[in-house]
Amino acid sequence: MTRTTRLVTLLVAVLLLGSVGTVAVLHAAHRSAMRDQQQANGPTVRAGTVSLRSTAGRPLLVRNLAWGPHRDEITTVPADHPQGPRTASGVKCLRFHAAAGTGICLQSVRGALQDTYRAVVLDAHLHERHHFPAAGIPTRARVSPSGHLVAWTVFVSGDSYAGTNFSTRTAIVDTRTWKMDNNLETFDVIKDGRPYHAADINIWGVTFADDTHFYATLATSRQTYLVRGDFATRTLTTVHRNVECPSLSPDGTRIAYKKRVKGASPDAPWRLYVLDLRTMTESATAERRNIDDQALWADGSTLLYALPGDYGSDLWTVPADGTGTAHRLMTSAVAPAYPR
Incomplete structure (x- = not known):
């Protein structure tokens, strides 16, 4: 060359x-x-101080999904101005809920070979009080009205409720003693008035009535049931069929839940319903799209829930009594909480 x-x-x-x-x-x-x-x-998100005990009106806390340095952080907005600027806490959660000055935050922990997960109990300033290992991928979280109990559900196999090939683990912790029931499947099940035993029982989606009683979903033999849990007797008693991810109304009289409806796609089987616990009458809400979330009661008459959005999920509201129409409340947000 x-x-x-x-x-x-x-x-x-x-x-x-x-x-x-x-x-x-x-x-x-x-x-x-x-x-x-x-x-x-998208929404304006700025770093700042976030508290579960706001003195300036009623706050709404959400996991922020807007792109930027504060994605996945717990943020707050005034409940009466949800489209306004968000204040970011610096605390990242996959799932979150809060009540009475207590928060539960389900987090991923980066590992050299694989991620692990943990459940972190937070105080009113979102500082860690205690943490526990979580057995799988976080999916549901709730705090009791008193703030004394926290619950979470994880997938230990599979990653969707839509099919039948999944397994969950649900735990409840008393924040006063740090005593943990790490698997509600150890509770005695009373199904249709009789003791029931099966190897395929799955339990998920706790919603608290008080510090002794709660509701959840129990699945067995390809059927789902609303169950009422009792810590004193350590029992789970079936209440109603075809109920998933229940959410108890503030007055304790109704359960919002996702229900599998006939004729729907196997990949999108759920619609949002409300069950009257006094009459055991169920009614559909005006939301006709598929709901894969544990709805939250924004107040005694309005439900708040997540639907897929451009950046993960958006939050929508609909009246609980079946009237009206669904409205988008916030973009790029999930895991809401009104820390009463």
């Missing part, structure tokens, strides 16, 4: 490398611009 050929080859290589570098820089700049545009069009 002559000297001239070598110089030409070197020049061509430099030009090619320069072109590749330019393309990479332009691509990165384009992605950054797109990200900036998405953030500009």
Whole structure:
């Protein structure tokens, strides 16, 4: 190879490398611009102080899904202005709930070979009080009205309630003593008035009535049931069929839940219903889309729940009595809590 050929080859290589570098820089700049545009069009999120005991009106806390440095952090907005700027806490959670100055935050922990998970009990300033290992992928979390009990559910196999090939683990912790029931499947089951035993029992989606009683979903033999739990007797008693992810109303008289409906797609089988516990009458809400969430009572007449959105999930509301229509409350948010 002559000297001239070598110089030409070197020049061509430099030009090619320069072109590749330019393309990479332009691509990165384009992605950054797109990200900036998405953030500009999304909610304003700023770091600040977040408390579960706000003195300036009623707060709404959510896991923020808007792109930016505060994605996945617990943020707060005034409940009467949910589209307003969000204040970010710096605390990241996959699932979250709070009541009476106590929070439960389900987190992932990065590992060298694989991620693990933990349940963190938070105080009113979102500081850690205690944490426990979680056996799988977080899916549900609740705090009792008094703040004395926290519950969480994880998938220990599978990652969706839609099929039948999954297994859950549900735990409840007393924040006064740190005593933990790490698997509610050890409770005695009373089904249709009789003791019931089966190897395929799964329990998930706790909602608390008080510090002794709670409701949850029990699945067995391809059927789901609303069960009433009692800590004093350590029993789970079936109440109603075809109930998943129950949520007890503030006055304790109704359960909001997702129900499998006939004719729906196996991948999108659920609609949002409400059960009157006094009459055992169930009624559909005006939300006709598939609901894969544990709805939250925003007040005595309104339900709040997540649906898929552009950046993960958006929060929607609908009247609990079957009237009205569904309305989007917040974009890029999930896991809401009104820390009463």
